[in-house]
Amino acid sequence: MLFKQLQQLFYLMCMLMIIPVSASELTENKINVANINLITAPKNETVLMIKPLTCIVRNIGDVCEMMVNVFWENNQLINTCLFQNTEKLTCWKNKKRVKERIKVRLFNDMTFILRDENSDALAQQVIKINSAKPKKLRRRLKADWSIF
Amino acid sequence: MKILHSGLICSLFIFSLLLTYKGYASELDKISDNISENEHEQFVEVNHWHFSVALGGGKITNPLHNGKDIPLIVLPYIHYYNERFFIENNVIGYSLFQEENWVLSTVTQLNREAIFFHDWQPKHLLTPNFSESIVSGGDQSPVSVKSINKRKWAIDAGMQLNWFATDSIEVKAQLLHDINGVYDGFNGNIDITKRLTFSSMNQMNVFLNIGAKWQSRELITYYYGLNEQDGVDFFNFYQANSGINTHIALSANYKLNQHWRVKFNVKKEYLSQSITDSPLLKDQHVTSGFIGVVYAF
Numbered sequence: 001m002l003f004k005q006l007q008q009l010f011y012l013m014c015m016l017m018i019i020p021v022s023a024s025e026l027t028e029n030k031i032n033v034a035n036i037n038l039i040t041a042p043k044n045e046t047v048l049m050i051k052p053l054t055c056i057v058r059n060i061g062d063v064c065e066m067m068v069n070v071f072w073e074n075n076q077l078i079n080t081c082l083f084q085n086t087e088k089l090t091c092w093k094n095k096k097r098v099k100e101r102i103k104v105r106l107f108n109d110m111t112f113i114l115r116d117e118n119s120d121a122l123a124q125q126v127i128k129i130n131s132a133k134p135k136k137l138r139r140r141l142k143a144d145w146s147i148f
Numbered sequence: 149m150k151i152l153h154s155g156l157i158c159s160l161f162i163f164s165l166l167l168t169y170k171g172y173a174s175e176l177d178k179i180s181d182n183i184s185e186n187e188h189e190q191f192v193e194v195n196h197w198h199f200s201v202a203l204g205g206g207k208i209t210n211p212l213h214n215g216k217d218i219p220l221i222v223l224p225y226i227h228y229y230n231e232r233f234f235i236e237n238n239v240i241g242y243s244l245f246q247e248e249n250w251v252l253s254t255v256t257q258l259n260r261e262a263i264f265f266h267d268w269q270p271k272h273l274l275t276p277n278f279s280e281s282i283v284s285g286g287d288q289s290p291v292s293v294k295s296i297n298k299r300k301w302a303i304d305a306g307m308q309l310n311w312f313a314t315d316s317i318e319v320k321a322q323l324l325h326d327i328n329g330v331y332d333g334f335n336g337n338i339d340i341t342k343r344l345t346f347s348s349m350n351q352m353n354v355f356l357n358i359g360a361k362w363q364s365r366e367l368i369t370y371y372y373g374l375n376e377q378d379g380v381d382f383f384n385f386y387q388a389n390s391g392i393n394t395h396i397a398l399s400a401n402y403k404l405n406q407h408w409r410v411k412f413n414v415k416k417e418y419l420s421q422s423i424t425d426s427p428l429l430k431d432q433h434v435t436s437g438f439i440g441v442v443y444a445f
Contacts, residue, residue: 139233
C-alpha cells in the first residue's frame with residue numbers, strides 16, 4: 001500500500017518537474033507536453049494526469065473554462081473514454097498513451113474519470129475551483145449549546 | 149461513570165485510528181493546517197455553513213432529587229455567519245455594531261434551566277442503553293422532581309456584548325428576558341475565556357473559562373419554587389430570591405486534520421443559594437464533562 005503511494009508520489013513529482021506550467025500559461029496555449037514520455041505506467045495500471053489541478057475564478061459560483069493537459073498511459077493498447085463526472089468528453093481507440101489538450105467547463109470541483117470499454121474506472125483525478133477573491137471573514141461569536 | 153468510561157475507551161480507539169490516518173492526510177489538509185489555529189477560532193468565513201458532530205461520552209449531572217443525569221453521546225454543532233446575522237448552535241443573533249475589538253448583538257437562545265426537569269435517559273433518545281446506576285433514584289428527598297408539575301422550556305432574547313480584550317482573552321456578557329412568557333423575568337451572565345496555546349503543540353487549543361450567571365427572582369421561583377400547584381405539602385412551599393451561579397470550565401481540542409479533532413471539556417457550576425435552598429435540590433452544583441472526537445463536514 002505504502003509502495004503504491006510512493007509510486008504515485010514519484011509520478012506526480014516527475015510530472016511537476018517536467019511540466020512546469022501555471023494556470024495562466026495553460027489558458028494562453030503555451031504548454032509543451034513533449035517531455036511527458038519519460039513516464040511509464042506500471043504493468044496493468046493506468047496513469048492519468050490532468051494539469052492544472054486548480055482553476056481560479058473571480059467569484060465562487062463563476063463558471064471556469066480552461067484548456068487542460070490530459071496525459072494517460074497504459075502498458076497495453078486499450079479503448080478508453082474520459083468522463084467529467086458522468087459526462088463523456090472524448091474517447092480514444094487502441095492507444096497505449098495519450099497526450100492531448102482539451103477544453104473543460106466547470107461549475108464546481110469536478111472529478112475526471114478515465115473509463116475502459118466496460119465502463120470500469122481506470123483512473124481518476126479531481127480539478128478544484130478556487131476563488132481569486134480573498135474569503136470574507138468576521139469575528140466569530142463562539143457559543144456552545146446554551147443548555148450545557 | 150460507566151458512560152464516561154466507555155466514551156473514553158471509544159474515543160481513545162478512534163483517536164489511535166485517526167493518528168494512523170493522519171499520515172495520509174491530503175496536501176490540502178497540510179496547507180489548511182498551516183493556517184494558524186487561532187485564526188480558525190477567532191474568525192469565520194461569512195456565508196458559509198459549518199456542520200460538525202461530536203461522538204463520545206459524557207454527562208451533565210442533575211442536581212434535583214430523583215432527577216436523572218443527562219447523557220451526552222452525540223452532539224451536533226452548527227454555525228453560520230453572514231455580515232450581521234449568525235447562528236451558533238441554538239443561539240441566533242444579529243450583530244448591530246462590529247468594531248475591531250467588540251461586537252454588540254441581539255440574540256435569542258434556549259434557556260438551560262428546564263433541562264433538569266425532563267427525562268433525558270437513553271430510552272428517550274434512541275441512544276444505546278446504559279446502566280441506571282448513574283441515576284440517584286434511591287434518594288429520599290423532601291420533594292422529588294417526579295412529583296411536581298413539569299417546568300416548560302423558555303426562550304430568552306436580549307443583548308450580547310463580546311469584547312476581545314487581547315488575542316487570547318475574550319469577555320462575553322448577556323442580558324436576557326424570556327420571550328415566551330414562561331417565567332417572565334431576566335437573567336444575565338458574564339464569561340471570561342482565556343485561550344492557552346502551546347508552541348510545541350500548535351494543533352492543541354485549551355480554553356479556561358470562568359463566569360457568573362445572575363438569575364432573577366421570577367426565573368428561580370418558576371423553576372425551583374414550589375406551591376400548591378405542585379401538589380406538595382404546605383411546609384415545602386418555596387419562594388425564591390434572585391441569585392448568582394458561578395462556574396469554571398476547561399475545554400481542549402486537538403486538531404488531527406482538516407476534518408477530525410479530539411474534544412474534551414469539563415465544567416463545574418456552583419448554584420446560588422436561592423436555588424440550593426429549594427426542597428427540590430439535592431446537590432449544590434452541576435458538573436458536566438465530555439470527551440470524544442469531532443468530525444467537521
